[in-house]
Amino acid sequence: MSEKDFAGASRRGFLRSAGVLAAVAGLAPASPAEAHAKEPPPPKQTGAIEPFYGARQGGIVTSAQRHTYFAAFDLDAPRRDDVITMLRGWTDAAAALTRGEPPPLSGDASYGGAEPGADALGLGPSRLTLTFGFGAGLFTKDGKDRYGLASARPEELIDMPGFPGDKLVETRTGGDLSVQACADDPQVAFHAIRRLMQLAWGVARIRWAQTGFLPNCSAGETPRNLMGFKDGTNNLTAKDEDGLARFVFAGNDAPPWMHGGSYVVARRIVIALEHWDRMRVNFQEQTIGRQRVSGAPLGKTNEFDTADFAATDKDGNPVMPMNSHVRLASANNNDGARILRRPYSYNDGVAYTAERWPPWRQGMEYDAGLFFICYQRDPREGFVKIFSKLARFDMMNQFTTHTGGGVFACPGGIAPGEFVGQRLFSA
Amino acid sequence: MSEKDFAGASRRGFLRSAGVLAAVAGLAPASPAEAHAKEPPPPKQTGAIEPFYGARQGGIVTSAQRHTYFAAFDLDAPRRDDVITMLRGWTDAAAALTRGEPPPLSGDASYGGAEPGADALGLGPSRLTLTFGFGAGLFTKDGKDRYGLASARPEELIDMPGFPGDKLVETRTGGDLSVQACADDPQVAFHAIRRLMQLAWGVARIRWAQTGFLPNCSAGETPRNLMGFKDGTNNLTAKDEDGLARFVFAGNDAPPWMHGGSYVVARRIVIALEHWDRMRVNFQEQTIGRQRVSGAPLGKTNEFDTADFAATDKDGNPVMPMNSHVRLASANNNDGARILRRPYSYNDGVAYTAERWPPWRQGMEYDAGLFFICYQRDPREGFVKIFSKLARFDMMNQFTTHTGGGVFACPGGIAPGEFVGQRLFSA
Numbered sequence: 001m002s003e004k005d006f007a008g009a010s011r012r013g014f015l016r017s018a019g020v021l022a023a024v025a026g027l028a029p030a031s032p033a034e035a036h037a038k039e040p041p042p043p044k045q046t047g048a049i050e051p052f053y054g055a056r057q058g059g060i061v062t063s064a065q066r067h068t069y070f071a072a073f074d075l076d077a078p079r080r081d082d083v084i085t086m087l088r089g090w091t092d093a094a095a096a097l098t099r100g101e102p103p104p105l106s107g108d109a110s111y112g113g114a115e116p117g118a119d120a121l122g123l124g125p126s127r128l129t130l131t132f133g134f135g136a137g138l139f140t141k142d143g144k145d146r147y148g149l150a151s152a153r154p155e156e157l158i159d160m161p162g163f164p165g166d167k168l169v170e171t172r173t174g175g176d177l178s179v180q181a182c183a184d185d186p187q188v189a190f191h192a193i194r195r196l197m198q199l200a201w202g203v204a205r206i207r208w209a210q211t212g213f214l215p216n217c218s219a220g221e222t223p224r225n226l227m228g229f230k231d232g233t234n235n236l237t238a239k240d241e242d243g244l245a246r247f248v249f250a251g252n253d254a255p256p257w258m259h260g261g262s263y264v265v266a267r268r269i270v271i272a273l274e275h276w277d278r279m280r281v282n283f284q285e286q287t288i289g290r291q292r293v294s295g296a297p298l299g300k301t302n303e304f305d306t307a308d309f310a311a312t313d314k315d316g317n318p319v320m321p322m323n324s325h326v327r328l329a330s331a332n333n334n335d336g337a338r339i340l341r342r343p344y345s346y347n348d349g350v351a352y353t354a355e356r357w358p359p360w361r362q363g364m365e366y367d368a369g370l371f372f373i374c375y376q377r378d379p380r381e382g383f384v385k386i387f388s389k390l391a392r393f394d395m396m397n398q399f400t401t402h403t404g405g406g407v408f409a410c411p412g413g414i415a416p417g418e419f420v421g422q423r424l425f426s427a
Numbered sequence: 428m429s430e431k432d433f434a435g436a437s438r439r440g441f442l443r444s445a446g447v448l449a450a451v452a453g454l455a456p457a458s459p460a461e462a463h464a465k466e467p468p469p470p471k472q473t474g475a476i477e478p479f480y481g482a483r484q485g486g487i488v489t490s491a492q493r494h495t496y497f498a499a500f501d502l503d504a505p506r507r508d509d510v511i512t513m514l515r516g517w518t519d520a521a522a523a524l525t526r527g528e529p530p531p532l533s534g535d536a537s538y539g540g541a542e543p544g545a546d547a548l549g550l551g552p553s554r555l556t557l558t559f560g561f562g563a564g565l566f567t568k569d570g571k572d573r574y575g576l577a578s579a580r581p582e583e584l585i586d587m588p589g590f591p592g593d594k595l596v597e598t599r600t601g602g603d604l605s606v607q608a609c610a611d612d613p614q615v616a617f618h619a620i621r622r623l624m625q626l627a628w629g630v631a632r633i634r635w636a637q638t639g640f641l642p643n644c645s646a647g648e649t650p651r652n653l654m655g656f657k658d659g660t661n662n663l664t665a666k667d668e669d670g671l672a673r674f675v676f677a678g679n680d681a682p683p684w685m686h687g688g689s690y691v692v693a694r695r696i697v698i699a700l701e702h703w704d705r706m707r708v709n710f711q712e713q714t715i716g717r718q719r720v721s722g723a724p725l726g727k728t729n730e731f732d733t734a735d736f737a738a739t740d741k742d743g744n745p746v747m748p749m750n751s752h753v754r755l756a757s758a759n760n761n762d763g764a765r766i767l768r769r770p771y772s773y774n775d776g777v778a779y780t781a782e783r784w785p786p787w788r789q790g791m792e793y794d795a796g797l798f799f800i801c802y803q804r805d806p807r808e809g810f811v812k813i814f815s816k817l818a819r820f821d822m823m824n825q826f827t828t829h830t831g832g833g834v835f836a837c838p839g840g841i842a843p844g845e846f847v848g849q850r851l852f853s854a
Contacts, residue, residue, distance in 0.1 A: 069774070114705045118655030118719050123642050171779070171791065187642035190653070190774055190795070198704050206791055209776040215550050215614035226617070228545030277625050278541045292545050347496070347617055348775055349636040352598070364598065364633055368617070 047124030047184070052098040054413040055260040056249065059129030059182050060340065060375050061238040064223075067186040068212040068344045070266060070371070071193050072175025072406055073204040075137065080147040082203050083138075084425055089199040090132070090179075091419040097192045100125030114198040120191035128183040130192055132420045133264050133408025137176030152424060154255065156263055156378045157409045163391035165401065172268055172404025175207040180264070180373070186211065208404060210268055212344025212371040222295060222303065225370055226345050227276055227399075229288050230295035233303055234330070236340045247338045250377050250412070257423035260412030262375040265339075265383040267405035268346070271369035275357050276399050287395045289324030297326065309333070323395040329386055339374040339382040346371040357398060369400070379407055474551030474611070479525040481840040482687040483676065486556035486609050487767065487802050488665040491650075494613040495639040495771045497693060497798070498620050499602025499833055500631040502564065507574040509630050510565075511852055516626040517559070517606075518846040524619045527552030541625040547618035555610040557619055559847045560691050560835025564603030579854060581682065583690055583805045584836045590818035592828065599695055599831025602634040607691070607800070613638065635831060637695055639771025639798040649722060649730065652797055653772050654703055654826075656715050657722035660730055661757070663767045674765045677804050677839070684850035687839030689802040692766075692810040694832035695773070698796035702784050703826050714822045716751030724753065736760070750822040756813055766801040766809040773798040784825060796827070806834055 050058045077083055093103040100123075103116045139153035140146075179196060181189040190211075197206065214223045225231040236243045245251065250258040276284070285292055289307070297307035299319035309327060311319040320327045331338050351367035354360070376382030391397070411421050477485045504510055520530040527550075530543045566580035567573075606623060608616040617638075624633065641650045649657040663670045672678065677685040703711070712719055716734070724734035726746035736754060738746040747754045758765050778794035781787070803809030818824070838848050 115708055117704055119651055119653050120642070121651060121655065121720070122644055122648065126643070185643045186640050186774065187651075187653070187772070194700060194704055194793075197701065201705070206777050206793075208791070209793075211774050211776060213613050215547070216553070216612045217549055221549065224546055224548060224614075226546050226614070228548065273621060274624065277544055277621055278628070281542055293548065345614070347613065347638050349638060350633050364635070366621075366633075366636075 047100065048127045049099055049125045050127050050129045052095045052130075053416055056413045057129075057131050057261075057410055058098065058413075059131035059180055060248070060262055060342070060410070061244065062127075062129050062182070063238070064214060064342060064344075065127050065129070065182040065189075066184045066214050066216065067189050068180060068182045068371070068373075069186070069189040069193050069209065070178065070180045070212070070373070071197075071209040072135070072207045072408075073177040073179070073200065074207045075141075075146070075176040075204050077203040078146065080149075080425070083147055084419070086200055086203045087421050087425075088419040090196050091414070093195050093199060094130040094132075094192070094420070095416075097195060098125060098128045098130060100128070103195045114201065116195055116198075117191060119194070120185075120188045123185050123188050123191075126183040126185040126188040128181065128188050128192055130196075131178075131180040131182075131264070131410055133178035133180075133410040134421065134424070135174065135176045135178065135406060135408050137174070141176065149424065152255065152257075152427060154258060154409060156250075156380070158379055158384070158407060160265075160379075160405075160407050161384060163387060163402070165391055165397055167401050167403055168405070169403050172208045172210075174406050175408075177204060178264065178266070178406060178408040178410075186213070210266075210346060210371050210404075212346045214344060225343070226271055226273060226347075226368060227284070227288070229284075229290060229292055230303060231343060231370075232341055233290075233295055234326075236338060243338065244340070246377075247382065248340045248375050248377055255424075255427065257411050257421065257427060258409065262340075262377060262410050263379050263382075263407060264410050265372075265374050265376070265379055265405065265407050267372040267402050269370040269372050270353075270367060270401045270403050272353075272355070272357065272399045272401075273366045273368060275355070286321050286324060287399075289320050289326030298324075321395065323393045325390070325394050325396045328390050328394050334386050334389065337381055337385045339376045339386065342373045342375065344371045344373070345369070356401070372405075375410070383407075474527065475554045476526055476552045477554050477556045479522045479557075480843055483840045484556075484558050484688075484837055485525065485840075486558035486607055487675070487689055487769070487837070488671065489554075489556050489609070490665070491641060491769060491771075492554050492556070492609040492616075493611045493641050493643065494616050495607060495609045495798070495800075496613070496616040496620050496636065497605065497607045497639070497800070498624075498636040499562070499634045499835075500604040500606070500627065501634045502568075502573070502603040502631050504630040505573065507576075507852070510574055511846070513627055513630045514848050514852075515846040517623050518841070520622050520626060521557040521559075521619070521847070522843075524622060525552060525555045525557060527555070530622045541628065543622055543625075544618060546621070547612075547615045550612050550615050550618075553610040553612040553615040555608065555615055555619055557623075558605075558607040558609075558691070558837055560605035560607075560837045561848065561851070562601065562603045562605065562833060562835050564601070568603065576851065579682065579684075579851060581685060581836060583677075583807070585806055585811070585834060587692075587806075587832075587834050588811060590814060590829070592818055592824055594828050594830055595832070596830050599635045599637075601833050602835075604631060605691065605693075605833060605835040605837075613640070637693075637773060637798050637831075638775075639773045641771060652770070653698060653700060653774075653795060654711070654715070656711075656717060656719055657730060658770060658797075659768055660717075660722055661753075663765060670765065671767070673804075674809065675767045675802050675804055682851075682854065684838045684848065684854065685836065689767075689804060689837050690806050690809075690834060691837050692799075692801050692803070692806055692832065692834050694799040695830050696797040696799050697780075697794060697828045697830050699782070699784065699826045699828075700793045700795060702782070713748050713751060714826075716747050716753030725751075748822065750820045752817070752821050752823045755817050755821050761813050761816065764808055764812045766803045766813065769800045769802065771798045771800070772796070783828070799832075802837070810834075 096103045140150045181192045183189040222230040295303035348367040350364040353365040523530045567577045608619045610616040652658040722730035774795040777791040780792040781789045
C-alpha cells in the first residue's frame, strides 16, 4: 500500500466518518452540488488587485502588503503527475483568489472536492499575491529522484550553509515547496493558503508556517521594525530595473523555467526584545549604524543621506562603528552584493527562552522579531555572502537568533493557461 | 537574598555588562540624559483616541479594534509597595500611550530607567486601549497572602473549573495580572505591552501572551471568524445599557474597587481548520446553527432575525439542531444568561498535533483559531454556566480545543491622579 493509496483510503474513511457524525446529529448531508448552490456571491468590496499573470511572479517587487502568511510544504506524493495536478489546481485557485473571486472547486474527486471556505468573504482581494517556490526536496529527497527532476536542480538552489549562532529548529526549516501569501488583510492571506492546502490534500502537507505584519505607517514612509528603527531605507526598489536585473531576477542564462524567476531566502529571527528594550538609545544607534528617530546614517542628517564609512570622530574612531549592522551589510563592504529585502515583523507571543546575555535568565520571553525575507538571483552572491560577514561580526547578533527558514527557487511568472512550474515539468 | 535583591543585583550586573560590550565596541555609552535628548517628538499621525479615564476601563465595550496583544503576568515582587509602584507606573504609561504620546520615563531608578522604544513612533494612538485585570494570584499564591489582599478576593474571581475536552497548557493558562492591549495597529498594541514590561522589570514577568486580529470588514458588518461564519451577531452592544448593567459590569453591591468593573474570561481555542475545511457547507451550518453566507439563523432569512428554536422540518426534526452551537449558547437555553463577547481570531502558524478525528493523523497542523474573550459581572453566571452546557453537547467541540486562558477581575475605571487598583490597595 503506497503512501498515496493510504491517503486515499484515509480520505474515504474520513468522509464516511463525517457522514456518520452527520447522521448521528440527525442531519441529511448535502450532496456536493446542493452545498455548492449555497456558495457565496462575489464579494462586494473589491479593493486593489495585484496582477497574477506576468513575466515575474507577484509578491517580489510588489509594494509590501501589510500582512503575510508564508507556508513551506513537504510533498508526500510518490508520482510526478500528482504534483502536476496539484500545481494546476494551485494555479487556477491563485489566479481567482488574487482577483478576490471565490476559488474554483476542484473538479478532481481525488482531492475530495472540498469547498472553498467563507472566511474571506466580503474582504475583497486586498492586494493578495501568492508567490510559489521550489525547494531542494522537489528535485531530490533523501537521495531519491522522486519526480524525474534531479538533473534540473539549479546550482543557485543551494543547501544553506550553517552560520555562527544559528539555532535552526528542524520543524521550522526547509520544505519541498513554498507559498508566500501577502495581503493587506491577515484573513485574506490565510484564506488563500487554506484553499491551497485543501487542494493539496494527500499530496503535500505544511511543514512550517509563519505569519508576519508591517505597521500602518504613512504611504512613502519606511516602516519601523520591532527594534524601533526604520527598516529598508537603502533597499532596491521596483523602479530600479537595472538593479533588479543585476541582483534579483534570473536572466536568460538561467533555464527557461527560471526566466524572470528569483531565489527567496527566508529566516525567522527571534529578537531579544526585553534585552534590546533595556539598552540606551545611543547604544542601539551604534549597533544599527543609524539614528533611531530620523533613520539617518550616523554622522548624517536625513534618512536617505549616503553613509560615510570613512568619517571619524574627534578620537579617531569611525562614526559608523566597524561592527554596526548597516556598515557590515552595505554593498560597499560586500563587493557590491545586494539583495531585495522584503521583511515582515512577526509576533508569536512568548516562548521559553534561555537568555544568551547576563544574567542569563531562563523563562518566558517574547517570541517576536523579524521574519526576514529576501530575493536574489543567486543566494551564494546575495544572502550567503552578506550574512557570512554579519553572522561573525554584527553587533546586532547579541540580540538576534535565527530559528528557522529556507531557500526556494521561485520560477518566473506565467501566462494564462500555464501552471506554475509548467516549464520545469515539461523541460 | 530575596527575589527582589536578586533582581536588583542582576540588573546592575546586566548594565555593567552592557557597558563592557559598548566599551569593547569602541563606544562611549551615553548618559541617560544625553540619550533622552534624542527622544522622539510627538507622533505626526494622531488617529483616533479612546479615553483612558472614566467609570469603566477602556477595551470592554469599546468597539473592537483590529488587533490585540493579551499578556498575563506573574508577580515576583515580595512586597506590596513594589506592586503599587509598578501599578502607578503602568497607569501613567497607559494614559500617555492611549493618547499616542511617548510614555513617560520611569523616575524610579529601581526599574533601570529604561527608555521607551521607538517601534510605534509615528503610528499614532490607533484607538489603543489597555485593560487591566487581577488574577487569583494577586490575592493569594501557593496559600500565601503576599500583599495583604487575601480577604479582598471577590467570590466572583473563581478558580476556573475543568470542562470536558479541556487541554489547557500550564504555560498558556492563569497569571496574577492581565493586560489586554487592543489597537487598530498590531505594532501599537505590542509597543504598549513592551513599555509596561519595561516598567515591570524585577516585579512581574509575562507568563503567557497571545496576539489576535479581526478581518478588515466594512463598518457595521459582523466580522467572520476563521470558521467562515459571522461571529457576534447576537452580542450585547455598547448601547444596551440595561444589558450591560445586568450582565457585564459589577454594581454597587460589589466592593468599591470593582464598581464599574467586570470579570474577563479568556480562552485560547485551537480550531481544527483542516478538518473544518473538508466539511460540507450544510454540515458546517448545522454545526453552527446559522447560514454561512447571510448569517441568518437556520430557517430564517436575515442575519438579525430571531432564531426559532421550536421550528421543525417536514420530518419533525428541529430546524435548529439540538446540539448546534447557537442553540446551546443562546440566552433562551441558559436561563437568560448572557456575556459580552469580544473575541479575536489568532494565527500562530502550525504546531505538532495529534488529530482527534479520523484518520487520527499526527503532524503539523494549523495552530490557529479563536482567542475567545468575554466579559461578565459573574463568571459563574456567565461563561461557566453557558460553557458547561457547550462543553458537553456542542457539535462544534469536534473542531475546537481549549488550550489556555484565564479569569481576571478587571477593576472599575479611574480618574486622573488615581492608579489602576488604587481602591483595592487602599481598602
